[in-house]
Amino acid sequence: MEMEIDDTPKPKGEETKGKPIVVILVGAPGSGKSTFCEQVMASSTRPWVRICQDTIGNGKSGTKSQCLKSAASALNDGKSVFIDRCNLDREQRAEFVKLGNPNVDVHAIVLDLPAKLCISRSVKRTGHEGNLQGGKAAAVVNRMLQKKEFPKLSEGFTRITFCQNESDVQAAHNTYSALGPLDTLPNGSFGQKNPDAKIQLGIMRFLKKVEVPANTVSDANSIQSSVSHKNTEEKEPSYKGHDNISSFSGNASKELKEGENLAVCSSGSHASLNNTPTLAFPSISTSDFQFNLEKASDIIVEVVEEYVNKLGSARLVLVDVSHKSKILSLVKTKAAQKNIELNKFFTFVGDITKLYSEGGLRCNVIANAANWRLKPGGGGVNAAIFNAAGPALEVATKEQAQSLHPGKAVVVPLPSTSPLFSREGVTHVIHVLGPNMNQHRPNFLNNDYIKGCQILREAYTSLFEGFASIIRTQGKLAKVSNENLDSNPSGAQEVIEGANTKHSPNNDQKSKREHEHDYDRSKKCKGSQDEIGADIPESKIGKVDKNNDKIDGSMTKAWGSWAQALHKIAMHPQTHKDVVLEISDDVVVLNDLYPKARRHLLVLARSEGLDRLSDVSKDHLQLLKTMHNVGLKWVEKFLQEDASLIFRLGYHSVPSMRQLHLHVISQDFDSKNLKNKKHWNSFNTAFFLDSVDVLEEVSSHGKATLRDDESLLSMELRCHRCRSAHPNIPRLKSHISNCQAPFPPSLLQNSRLVLAPCNAGIDP
DNA sequence: GTTCTAGAAC
């Protein structure tokens, strides 16, 4: 693999894999160094040795030279090593850093957790190996923190990871646990956020409660000033110019020449592997879909030119695996003619799933030339990406969408469990579907290049828009996560990805039961209709239905007696004047009896026999539009009362209540009636079908694609804005009451969210 | 859809 832009010869065959690592933990007592090592060692497939000065002396306190000796011997055996001692200043670390050489990487993991937390852990600790207990702990921790010097790449580290809260620690744990014997991690400094405010004022009050030498307390101010003095040095970590950095990955010198400051990839944990946002994308439609290369290259350059300046410092990279790629050379020539800046757009030869590990090119986002089903398989880029990303991508994709129209793109956040995330630093995959000129593939355009060009242009536009929305989201997320640090020092519940992999036996059994239940129910429904005949006129169904109500009862039973309330209201709204807000010939509007948000109303269809979305056909398109418009009218009214509200309009794939009803619901989900997983997931997974999408599908396919998979309703609880996972409903609710992150890109598209006109230009 | 509650999880 090589970079096309500077024709660096490729140093292939260089043995960069399978290197042992020395990981130097840096952190005060109580910061969780030993726990970190133990947890990684428990789940890692790489051979690790933990060198702990507290235990190495076999009862007596150990020495530094003992640690160095056993570290060296473990490295000789090809094992990776954790140096589990405080290592808080440069001098303490120096000799361990010297263990590194071209075949041994030296990493630092900085556990920079709040001093208050370290102290309280140390104080509580009873069986700690270093025998640092009780009130003395506070004094010791605090004295050590005064000497704290953050590690720098210039000391000789190849990689430094800063952890400032529990979720950072979790992310680092995931990264190191996932490291197989042959894997290497990207070089650089990651995760340093707010280098100021090292010592929280609160700990001084805390310290007064424990036994502390007088000088420690009275030194409060000098601690602060000395620390912040150090930080000013650290605000501009030197990256460029150090030998170990310019040899970074051997073949990526161009990366550095471009002036990229890898050390400034701080931000939140979501962005911890990023620096300059970069989208790598394959040429769309020109391979299997046989789109004309000349025309395709014109369109690529045209759309790139339009976006390249809208995207700030972000970069776009057209990737092809072949050296002889015609499309790359066409695009390269045309881009040069248009004087598109090379540091913002260039072409690259390589495997899009190994851009960083094999090509040294950091791309936080990659595009996939997807198929319309968004499924793995086929060949080419799609197969490669799904293979490399593992099953996590398939699951995450399903969460966003189930199919794709030509010209459209869908942004999928990649779970940190995916190897593409941990190895390549890819945080998002954007699936794109282009126009097809191959008669053996779906949606064949039969050489209609007018339409084809239009769709291809739309495809690249959707792709770059998706990329732009990721940049916006990450920028804001980083800001929000910093803000949260103050208000929520525990932070532990913030992103628990990876901790939720226990989907197996219980859930399987349960979903099986649910499916059986579902099957029974639909059988009953279908059965009673089938007996009557599938295509009898609606009026007759109405009649039979009435009979069911009064005589047979099987229909009633299929829905459950409690499920009839909306049907009754739709049929006889005038007798429910107490709850009904609006009646027309087509619809009835009412507040949901148990609103799941500040504003939550239902727009009922009045047609008899239209029980749910699966009953909808093209004949109902006008009715669906009416329902949507009536919903929008109410939204407008609500927004006049409270412009901060944001609304979503949509249907449940499988409703619990009979009679087709559109939910109009504000996105605060601030309601005591929202009590369980099913409530949350029915509005915040693919189970909830946006009205705009339903309209589009019914108008193009005559029916809506339902997500009647009830496992959606038992999915892990994720914030609808920042997508963080939460262990239970109360914790989720407390999170969403504060989360100001912008909504995911999928919701920002196609007017799925409706907000006040004055907010329309701002990302919600 | 909700309510109630046993028992799992913390």
Next chain:
DNA sequence: GTTCTAGAAC
């Protein structure tokens, strides 16, 4: 001990 979930009944 309390909190929270999830299944049964309605």
